[in-house]
Structures are given as C-alpha cells and as structure tokens.
Amino acid sequence: GAVVSQHPSWVICKSGTSVKIECRSLDFQATTMFWYRQFPKQSLMLMATSNEGSKATYEQGVEKDKFLINHASLTLSTLTVTSAHPEDSSFYICSATGTAGGELFFGEGSRLTVL
C-alpha cells in the first residue's frame, strides 16, 4: 500500500517556540491531506483539510494562526505549531489521498511535548 511518512516522530520543545511537522506521501501524489490531533486516551480530532496549492480549510475552533498548514507540493504538507504552549502537547497525525474520494493513507504520527 501507499506510504505516508511523518517527521519528526517525536519532538520536545520549549514553551514559546515554533515546531514544524512534515507529512510526505512517498509513492503517490497527495492532492489532499488531513491533519488530526489526538490527546491521550481520546479520539482523533480533525484540525484541517489541506489541498495542494490552496489555503487549508480549518475545522471550527481550530486557530489558523496557531496551526499553520502549508501544502505547497503534491508530496508534502507541513503543520507548524506557532508559539507552542504545554496545552499544545499532543499526538499529531496526517492522512493523505491521491484523488478526490480516494483511499486515505495515514502517517505514523508525531508526538509533540511542550515544556
């Protein structure tokens, strides 16, 4: 099956700094990528939908200035957590699809810890 890679798989940062997480589709062109966050013992909450070359569509309640999403190419989307605070500590997971309505492939997730 298709492979989606996230990097880094885990990151620790100081409060107030920004952290960038990459999501790459390794063997297909991802026209759409989705970003989720997952708190411990909770479900995955959709943060935003990212289409290549367009501005991301954020879910209600997600701060677009806090969570910057860029999808500049068909194989890469990035999530930047700006001015991170401890409450931003979470597991961030991306998924990608090559065609509208096509199968979704998930990355392995990135665990962010903000001290």
Next chain:
Amino acid sequence: AQSVTQLGSHVSVSEGALVLLRCNYSSSVPPYLFWYVQYPNQGLQLLLKYTTGATLVKGINGFEAEFKKSETSFHLTKPSAHMSDAAEYFCAVRFYNQGGKLIFGQGTELSVKP
C-alpha cells in the same frame, strides 16, 4: 448533523470470546464506513471498510463488520478474541459532500483477559 458514535469507551472480553464493538452513524447521505485499530503510541491501521456492495465486510485479523442502513450501524465483530487484539478501535465515517474528510468516533478500548 453528520456524526459517528461508538457505544462503550471500554470493552473487556476473555480470550476466545466474541468481540463486539458498536458503532452508529448519523448521515443525510450514504456514508463510507471504516474501522481502524491503534496500538499504543502508534498510528492507525485500517481493519476494514464499507463503501458499496455487500453489506458484510471482512477485514484483517479475523474481524468483520456489517453495514445495516435501517439501524444506521456498522458494528465490528470477531468470533474469538486473541490477546493481541487488545488495542484502541475507532469507527470512522467519510463524508464526500464535505471534501472527503474522515470523522472518527470516540474510540473503544478493547481489553482481552487471559
């Protein structure tokens, strides 16, 4: 509103017993339905999916699920639980009238007792 609900945040079964994890959805359009499994500190693995056609869907690791439109349900079953089945299970619904995004249920943690 379109949503997905998993009944029971935690299910415990004995090894060899039937596994039943419940999922109900609410949708004004025909949904595509999925079950995923997540092991601790790992990503998601697709167990099975229903798109169209046969309503009884067989997946990996002996799991299966049946789409029942009249009950708006997509319950996950396995005849005989193994210790290795202990994990978090998520039901998900994909809405193609909303850009194809996938919405997850709350999750059910499955414990398997020896």
